[in-house]
Amino acid sequence: MKNYTTLADIHDLDGLIGEARSLKSKNTASNTGKGKTLGMLFFNPSLRTRLSTEKAAKLLGMEVMVMNADKDGWALEFEDGAIMNSDKAEHIKEAAAVLSQYCDIIAVRAFPGLKDKEKDESEYVLNSFKKYASVPVVNLESATGHPLQALTDAMTIQEFNKAEKAKVVLSWAPHPKALPQSVANSFTEMMQRLDVDFVITNPEGYDLDPDIRKDVKVEHDQEKAFKDADFVYVKNWSSYENYGQILDIKENWTVNQAKLKNTNNAKVMHCLPVRRNVVIADNVLDSENSIVIQQANNRTYAAQAVLKRILECRK
Numbered sequence: 001m002k003n004y005t006t007l008a009d010i011h012d013l014d015g016l017i018g019e020a021r022s023l024k025s026k027n028t029a030s031n032t033g034k035g036k037t038l039g040m041l042f043f044n045p046s047l048r049t050r051l052s053t054e055k056a057a058k059l060l061g062m063e064v065m066v067m068n069a070d071k072d073g074w075a076l077e078f079e080d081g082a083i084m085n086s087d088k089a090e091h092i093k094e095a096a097a098v099l100s101q102y103c104d105i106i107a108v109r110a111f112p113g114l115k116d117k118e119k120d121e122s123e124y125v126l127n128s129f130k131k132y133a134s135v136p137v138v139n140l141e142s143a144t145g146h147p148l149q150a151l152t153d154a155m156t157i158q159e160f161n162k163a164e165k166a167k168v169v170l171s172w173a174p175h176p177k178a179l180p181q182s183v184a185n186s187f188t189e190m191m192q193r194l195d196v197d198f199v200i201t202n203p204e205g206y207d208l209d210p211d212i213r214k215d216v217k218v219e220h221d222q223e224k225a226f227k228d229a230d231f232v233y234v235k236n237w238s239s240y241e242n243y244g245q246i247l248d249i250k251e252n253w254t255v256n257q258a259k260l261k262n263t264n265n266a267k268v269m270h271c272l273p274v275r276r277n278v279v280i281a282d283n284v285l286d287s288e289n290s291i292v293i294q295q296a297n298n299r300t301y302a303a304q305a306v307l308k309r310i311l312e313c314r315k
């Protein structure tokens with residue numbers, strides 16, 4: 001594994017999930033990454049990704065450097081050939097080349113602007129780092145995907161599944177802000193690689209990118225979708241077809257205990273952070289149905305397995 005920027009970088013999914021679960025059961029440090037440095041750049045906030053990936057790197061014996069690139073770094077120019085006479089102080093060409101001298105792996109978080117679909121879908125930040133860095137690049141959530149989260153989610157479903165073929169439902173839920181489709185996109189891609197019965201439920205106007213959901217069933221009636229579900233993965237995303245917009249939805253899509261009545265006593269998942277009583281009600285998050293904390297714990301081991309594969313590939 002050279003880079004980990006999309007789920008296409010995973011060629012042996014069962015093996016990678018197995019490695020993550022094995023690392024979790026051992027939970028001991030190793031020297032795989034001794035003398036190596038992970039550099040993490042955050043252009044947006046984080047709790048889980050920042051701390052779990054740092055822990056993962058340190059469990060491998062790596063040094064870690066973290067930077068709030070949006071606050072502490074120079075404003076970066078990503079356009080090739082730009083005449084840099086305005087507010088951008090440094091070109092990604094120099095920034096990525098210099099970082100490649102300090103770090104053995106560069107990891108980047110850069111959310112979409114949600115204003116220009118084409119620009120966001122170009123993944124210009126992540127792909128510029130891939131183009132101009134001379135070391136592997138890891139996606140800590142980008143404009144269109146969150147592959148570390150999706151690997152974690154697959155590992156968690158495998159850990160908790162009791163059904164021969166689990167029914168997994170990705171359910172939209174409301175949110176006061178316009179959020180990326182990234183987590184929902186990567187979860188949707190990942191569920192298509194697992195042997196599960198996968199359904200997406202969202203209001204009209206919130207269908208995800210058809211190139212990502214392909215022929216996955218989309219049910220605009222949340223109650224119908226929840227019937228016999230073993231896992232309900234809850235996440236907000238802004239409209240894709242009315243790009244970046246929040247639409248006026250009359251029905252109540254907040255996931256509460258009453259909505260789980262027709263499920264198969266479903267386990268409820270969310271990548272976190274979660275807006276309580278807007279996205280998911282307290283009576284779900286504080287119940288046995290919720291596995292969001294166990295899910296967040298798995299971020300460390302998913303990241304450790306990915307970093308380990310990248311380091312082993314560099315030997």
Ligand SMILES: CCC[C@H](NC(=O)CCC(=O)O)C(=O)O
Pocket residue numbers: 141177179180182183236271272273274275
């Ligand atoms: C891992 C999730 C990161 C991000 N979530 C948010 O930006 C939530 C922010 C908020 O609730 O104010 C998202 O939805 O992609």
Ligand SMILES: NC(=O)OP(=O)(O)O
Pocket residue numbers: 045046047048049050141149271272273
């Ligand atoms: N799920 C996730 O990526 O959380 P953070 O945004 O806190 O890193």
